[in-house]
Amino acid sequence: MPTKKRTVTIQDVAKKAGVSVSTVSRVLNGKADVAGETQEKILGVISKLGYTSNLAARSMRSRRKDLLGLVVPDIGFPYSIEVMKGINRAIAESKFDLLVYTMGDVKKSGAVIHEQHYVSLLNNSITDGVIIVASAAAEFITDAPIIAVDPHVVNPSYPxxxxxxxxxxxxxxxxxxxxxxxxxxxxxxxxxIASAERRLKGYKDALKEAGIAIDKSLITDGDFTTKSGYISSLHLLKLDNRPTAIFAANDQSALGVYQAAEELGLRIPDDLSVVGFDNISEAKFVGLTTVDQFLSEMGYIATQMLIKMVNNEKLDVQVHKMPTRLVERTSCRALEPVH
Amino acid sequence: MPTKKRTVTIQDVAKKAGVSVSTVSRVLNGKADVAGETQEKILGVISKLGYTSNLAARSMRSRRKDLLGLVVPDIGFPYSIEVMKGINRAIAESKFDLLVYTMGDVKKSGAVIHEQHYVSLLNNSITDGVIIVASAAAEFITDAPIIAVDPHVVNPSYPxxxxxxxxxxxxxxxxxxxxxxxxxxxxxxxxxIASAERRLKGYKDALKEAGIAIDKSLITDGDFTTKSGYISSLHLLKLDNRPTAIFAANDQSALGVYQAAEELGLRIPDDLSVVGFDNISEAKFVGLTTVDQFLSEMGYIATQMLIKMVNNEKLDVQVHKMPTRLVERTSCRALEPVH
DNA sequence: ATCGGTAACGATACCGGTATCGTTCTCTAT
DNA sequence: ATAGAGAACGATACCGGTATCGTTACCGAT
Structure with missing residues (x-):
């Protein structure tokens, strides 16, 4: 084993300054009971030794950590990124810092152990509370304050x-x-995922209301990825009586529709109308008509709600419903004169 | 104070199972010295009580945390996202998990305290090692294994x-x-930022070599944001003798050039050629010619190097140089016949 | 002179785990 | 019968901080 530089501890600072650890701790936490002269000496030693306090040790005794946890399924998803922008904004306005925990999509050695691990990580260990984005993971957490953005269950037991x-x-x-x-x-x-099912139900109900029979061959599988959007739309567009418009459950898969259309020589919107969902930043570049669900705002509000919970304040609502808005761009056109 | 559910500790498990904490700890860590019957009983109690071990407590005594830290300036930057994709890939292949710490761009109550805070967070507290992206923050860290991606200093003292x-x-x-x-x-x-200066030097040296005098009015300020790209290019394009091409220090600011060009009624590439740097995913959508520096790959390699360091293995190289590649798209055109 | 109050600081328990060592019990070899 | 080995488990110290309480010295008031 190579010689490792030992970490500087509060003990080292105390010894060097000729005081007890209690006094150093008092200085670190800005308590009043310290003489000005002593304080200066200790601060001098701290900066000379390059001491930084150990979060793990501190958080064990004093429950305050000023740290919020965030669990996202995959950090690369544009969806996650949008939400995180809002979270970051709320964090910047607060005294809290943010720790992001990402599961990735690859399951490693035993999914159970893995989930156990990250739950314990966040549970009361090092954060004051946790934001969970687009996941059902919250079900495992019992004691820490926790809030979900777009939870995967229908009636979550948490805000x-x-x-x-x-x-x-x-x-x-x-x-x-x-x-x-x-x-x-x-x-x-x-x-x-609950939100995916809600969108599908909206699709079906709208058709019913318009008196149009549901054609099951027009409803294809998907998993929110561009690739699945590509595959499914390729299938749809090769149908004998192909659809004149495709509604994708999210923007990512809508981008797959663009790929398939290009490959088949179909122009958007001339030959095919496309609508997505989410309004990720890429949507603007391709001119995709989509639904803005104000993801960033959702992250912002969730963070503020969590901070209230950590401070033991009461929440105004358990479920904050964020309205959506249709963003019309250039990916759709009228088939016949309207009305 | 509302009644809070107390966290389940290893003590609770031990009491319920009628054994000592030592034995529970042995089961948790898969040690051999436990009878099969006892082990099953303990595992039963653990799942019944929903016990999860406290990372902070564990990491204090046993130094292994199986956790890597990542510090990024702002999670919303496409640049950061690309790097993180590669990091995530390497993490998924390893036994480690990832904790992301973001500083955000807003400075809060005293920058010193803030930096102190996050340094202590990562230093030996809860992670085995730290990846630092596009920052000079590494200078503060003395003992933990650490690696930098695109460091802001010229000759860093760390890999x-x-x-x-x-x-x-x-x-x-x-x-x-x-x-x-x-x-x-x-x-x-x-x-x-060191890399920004390197790009500027490349610009100047190429002009010198081509025997073209450097016109200082053609070199404008910027800060890697789309907004700064917009403002600077607006300035450039309103010059009496405006440039026929603009080279932006990164893709983000190149996108600002598109905005300015559209506002002034200039078409790209017909009236103006544009080149960026980074090859972020948005570049593909607008057809921006740019330099791919394989950010994702950089994150991947950095993570692998860090894992080696954590395992006390020796690194092949202290500085891994990642070659770049020009990605030609549709944002440039020839002014005169080539050669 | 005695007392109470306060400022400044030290000693110690404790947070929730793990590492180390010790203890008990059973089984086998002599 | 007794010693020695090993299996299974308990007791205790310790990680690096903070919370709590105790101690000392000095002050002015009675």
Whole structure:
């Protein structure tokens, strides 16, 4: 083993300064009971030795950590990024710092152990509270304050911020129907995710209301990725009676529709109308009409709610519903004169 | 204070199972010295009580944490995201987990205290080692294994992964000069960042070598943001003798050039050629010619190097140089016939 | 002179785990 | 019968901080 520089501890500081650890601790925490002269000497020693306090040790005794945890499924998803922007904004306005824990998508040596691990990580260990984004992971956490953004379960037992997925999907469908489309394909999201199911229900209900029979061949699988959007839309567009519009459960898979359309020589919106969901930053570049669900704002509000919980303040609402808004760009066109 | 559910500790498990904490600890760590029957009983109690071990407590005594820390300036930057993709990949292949610490850009109550705080957070507290991206923060860390991606200092005292910024810039300039451009504007990055300066030097040296005098009015300030790119290029394009091409220090600011060009009614590439740096995912959508510096790969390699360090293995190289590659898209055109 | 109050600081228990060593019990070899 | 080995488990110190209480010295008031 190579000689490792030992970590400087509070003991080392105390010895060097000729005082007890108690006094050093008092200085570190800005307590009043210290003579000015002593304080200066200790601060001098601290900076000379380059001492920094050990968070693990401190957090064990004093419960305050001024640290919030964030669990996201995958940090590379544009979806996650948007939410995190809002979280960062709220964090910057607060006294808290943020620790992000990402599970990645790859399961390693025994998923159970892995989940156990990260739960223990956040549970009361080192953070005051946890924000959980698009996951069902919160079910494991029992004691720490916790809030979910877009939870994967329908009626979570903890506070949450949710988009109005159903209404958003309804808006999209009304828009497309109004443009004269009646053969509309749908690319599903991951079925185990509540918001994906809400969007699918919106798709179906809108068709019912318009008196259009649901054609099951127009509803295809998907998992929110660009690749699945590509595969599913390729399938849809090769149908004998192919849809004139495709509604993808999120923007990522809508981008896959663009790929498939290009490959088949179909122009958007001339030959095919496309709508997504989420309004990620890439959507703007390709001109994708989509539903803005104010992801950043959701992250911002969730963080503020969590901070209230950590401070033992009461929440105004347990479930914060975030309204959606249709963002019209250039990926759709009318089939027949409107009305 | 509302009644808080107390955290379940190893003591609770031991009491419930009728054994000592030592035995529970043995089971948790998979030690051999436990009878099969006892082990099953303890595991039963653990899952019944929903016990999860406290990372802070564990990491204090046993130094192994199986956790790597990551410090990024701002999680919202496309730059950071690319690097993190590679880091995530390496993490997924390892036994380690990842904890991301973001500083945000807003300075809060006393920058010193803030930096102190996060340094102590990572230093030996809860992670085995730290990856630092695009920052000078590493200077504060003395004892933990640490690696930097694109460090902000020229000769860091710790291992690092760096792009070949100078050569990348040289390639861009040769490309533009070869297309017949000789009035080329440059939008700077943040001057305190080493890689930004390297790119600027590449710009200047290429002009010198081509025998073109450097026109200081063509070199404008910037800070890597889209907004600064917009402002600076607006300035450049309103010059009496405006440049025929603009080389932006990164893709983000190159996107600002697009905004300015559109506002002034200039078409890209017909009226103006643009080149960026980084090859972020947005660059593909707008067809921006840029320099790929394989950010994801840099993150991947850095993580692998750090893991070696944590395992006390020797590194092959202290500085890993990552070559760059010019990615030609549709944002440039030739002014005169080449050669 | 005695007392109470306060400023400044030290001693010690404790947070929740792990490492180390010690103890008990059973089994086998002599 | 007794010693020695090994299996299974308990007791205790310790990690590096903070919380709590105790101690000392000095002050002015009675």
């Amino acid at each position: 949450s911020v949710q988009g109005t997925n159903y209404h958003g999907a309804l808006d999209v469908m009304k828009y497309l129907l109004n443009l004269g489309h009646n053969r509309i394909g749908f690319i599903c999201g991951r079925p185990e | 690092s992964v760096q792009g070949t910024n100078y050569h990348g810039a040289l390639d861009v300039m040769k490309y533009l000069l070869n297309l017949g451009h000789n009035r080329i504007g440059f939008i700077c990055g943040r001057p305190e």
